[in-house]
Amino acid sequence: MKVPNTIVIGAGAGGLAAAIDLAVAGHTVTVIDRASEPGGKMRQVFDGQHFIDAGPTVFTMRWVFDALFADANSSFSEALDMRPADRLARHGWSDGSQLDLYADHASNRAAITAFAGARDAQGYDRFCQRAENNYRVLKDSFMTAQQPSMLALAARVGVKQLPALAATRPDQTLWRALDHYFQDPRLKQLFARYATYVGSSPMQCPATLMLIAHVEQEGVWQLPKGMRALADALMRLGQSHGVDYRFNSHVQSLSTSNARISGVTLDTSESLRADNVVFAGDCNAIAEGLLGPHLTTDIKPRTQAQRGLSAMTWCLSAETEGFELDYHNVFFDKHYQHEFDAIFNDRTITDCPTVYVCAQDRVGGHKPSGAERLLILINAPAIGDTAIDADFDSEALWRRTTRVLARSGCHINTPSTPSVVTTPIDFHGLFPGSGGSLYGQTSHGMMSSFTRGNSRTALAGLYLAGGTVHPGPGVPMATLSGRLAAQAIIEDAAHPH
Numbered sequence: 001m002k003v004p005n006t007i008v009i010g011a012g013a014g015g016l017a018a019a020i021d022l023a024v025a026g027h028t029v030t031v032i033d034r035a036s037e038p039g040g041k042m043r044q045v046f047d048g049q050h051f052i053d054a055g056p057t058v059f060t061m062r063w064v065f066d067a068l069f070a071d072a073n074s075s076f077s078e079a080l081d082m083r084p085a086d087r088l089a090r091h092g093w094s095d096g097s098q099l100d101l102y103a104d105h106a107s108n109r110a111a112i113t114a115f116a117g118a119r120d121a122q123g124y125d126r127f128c129q130r131a132e133n134n135y136r137v138l139k140d141s142f143m144t145a146q147q148p149s150m151l152a153l154a155a156r157v158g159v160k161q162l163p164a165l166a167a168t169r170p171d172q173t174l175w176r177a178l179d180h181y182f183q184d185p186r187l188k189q190l191f192a193r194y195a196t197y198v199g200s201s202p203m204q205c206p207a208t209l210m211l212i213a214h215v216e217q218e219g220v221w222q223l224p225k226g227m228r229a230l231a232d233a234l235m236r237l238g239q240s241h242g243v244d245y246r247f248n249s250h251v252q253s254l255s256t257s258n259a260r261i262s263g264v265t266l267d268t269s270e271s272l273r274a275d276n277v278v279f280a281g282d283c284n285a286i287a288e289g290l291l292g293p294h295l296t297t298d299i300k301p302r303t304q305a306q307r308g309l310s311a312m313t314w315c316l317s318a319e320t321e322g323f324e325l326d327y328h329n330v331f332f333d334k335h336y337q338h339e340f341d342a343i344f345n346d347r348t349i350t351d352c353p354t355v356y357v358c359a360q361d362r363v364g365g366h367k368p369s370g371a372e373r374l375l376i377l378i379n380a381p382a383i384g385d386t387a388i389d390a391d392f393d394s395e396a397l398w399r400r401t402t403r404v405l406a407r408s409g410c411h412i413n414t415p416s417t418p419s420v421v422t423t424p425i426d427f428h429g430l431f432p433g434s435g436g437s438l439y440g441q442t443s444h445g446m447m448s449s450f451t452r453g454n455s456r457t458a459l460a461g462l463y464l465a466g467g468t469v470h471p472g473p474g475v476p477m478a479t480l481s482g483r484l485a486a487q488a489i490i491e492d493a494a495h496p497h
């Protein structure tokens with residue numbers, strides 16, 4: 001039998017995972033990426049002194065990678081140095097208050113009791129139970145399975161589990177739901193922030209997404225060599241199964257013949273033949289015709305309103321003072337709703353944004369002496385394709401950001417604005433078709449999870465993977481999407497229409 005030949009466009013988590021599974025199944029696989037290295041959003045930047053992780057930093061759902069490596073006859077724990085985090089994150093507020101979240105429930109309960117009282121600690125218990133319910137009911141029926149319709153999801157879950165599915169409350173917003181658990185507005189703010197992990201507003205996304213809190217509770221791992229090391233490990237695994245990787249190669253168009261995919265053409269005019277193509281970039285690029293205007297697919301263009309969050313990020317090496325940073329740190333100001341109104345309604349950034357700081361040298365609580373590597377991030381609207389540089393005035397936004405940090409007592413000792421800045425305009429340049437959105441389409445409203453792209457498309461031989469398609473964004477979810485695309489190709493090759 002002829003060996004099927006697949007081209008994977010995009011060496012992000014989804015593309016790397018699809019390539020591994022396909023190669024293990026005996027396909028000839030070539031991964032093509034316009035970037036110079038694997039990882040996609042898992043990228044590092046150089047600030048003149050150090051390489052600093054500039055993308056994802058919260059590494060969860062390790063079981064996804066354990067399974068991927070095991071299915072390729074390899075061991076994830078041997079492939080990558082990773083340490084379980086005892087402390088998940090440190091949170092600071094502008095009134096000077098502080099709360100740490102831990103990996104174990106009892107420590108969190110004690111911390112929340114001291115922070116907000118016994119009633120909110122009981123609320124936390126109930127919140128965790130509900131978050132776990134949401135996760136358990138959706139893990140095998142939704143996350144690791146091909147995209148279902150709402151009806152198909154109910155059928156997959158089965159009659160016995162229907163009450164548990166209904167209890168995920170997709171009809172209620174996360175913001176509203178949190179009122180049932182927390183009286184202290186700071187706790188509501190903290191747990192609402194999980195919506196931003198999928199690029200969404202807590203005021204508009206379904207309560208179902210509190211499952212992300214459970215995902216963190218199941219374990220967050222710190223990678224001493226950074227998230228880029230994960231991309232390298234995935235590429236090494238692919239190489240060991242014969243996957244070929246081509247970097248600095250932009251795919252300009254997809255070729256078709258007899259109403260099915262026949263290959264790709266690079267911007268150098270080189271044409272490569274393929275039986276199947278997995279597109280693992282932002283699927284909106286196809287919808288917008290960036291891969292060829294002639295393609296007949298069912299991928300719908302993303303509207304402005306559907307675009308998930310973008311970000312402003314600064315990467316730097318600097319000494320810090322005051323607030324004792326942990327590995328993951330979040331700084332909140334008041335008026336949380338303003339931040340999302342500004343982004344999703346006014347397409348701008350509030351004066352007092354929530355600030356995330358990843359102090360990546362602080363693995364296992366290590367305290368660096370002197371300068372340390374920092375990634376500092378605030379949420380931003382995904383208008384990277386229409387904005388002008390003045391819309392993201394880095395110096396002005398840096399002043400706002402450091403003001404929020406300073407209110408919590410955290411001072412970054414840097415004489416000027418950090419030089420490695422990434423704006424939504426830059427993200428749009430790096431990830432074509434995205435408008436700067438880091439997560440594809442928002443999860444707003446109860447139907448959004450059912451309307452993301454699927455691994456199969458209406459064009460025979462074209463499959464989708466990555467954080468912009470089912471089951472959604474985040475490194476582990478994008479990895480699952482890659483596995484689903486590979487599964488679809490393998491099934492379709494076994495049962496051609």
Ligand SMILES: Cc1cc2nc3c(=O)[nH]c(=O)nc-3n(C[C@H](O)[C@H](O)[C@H](O)COP(=O)(O)OP(=O)(O)OC[C@H]3O[C@@H](n4cnc5c(N)ncnc54)[C@H](O)[C@@H]3O)c2cc1C
Pocket residue numbers: 009010011012013014015032033034035039040041042054055056057058059060249250251252280281282285311313377430431432438439465466467468473474475476478479
């Ligand atoms: C700043 C930031 C922070 C984040 N934080 C977290 C976090 O803490 N935890 C978490 O789990 N997730 C986080 N995410 C989200 C996570 O990084 C993404 O959901 C995930 O990495 C996306 O993977 P992907 O498979 O969609 O591929 P991407 O990473 O989107 O990569 C797609 C690749 O396709 C390539 N490509 C696109 N078009 C073409 C073309 N025409 N030709 C050739 N190549 C092409 C691009 O160059 C790119 O390398 C974060 C993202 C960012 C940017």
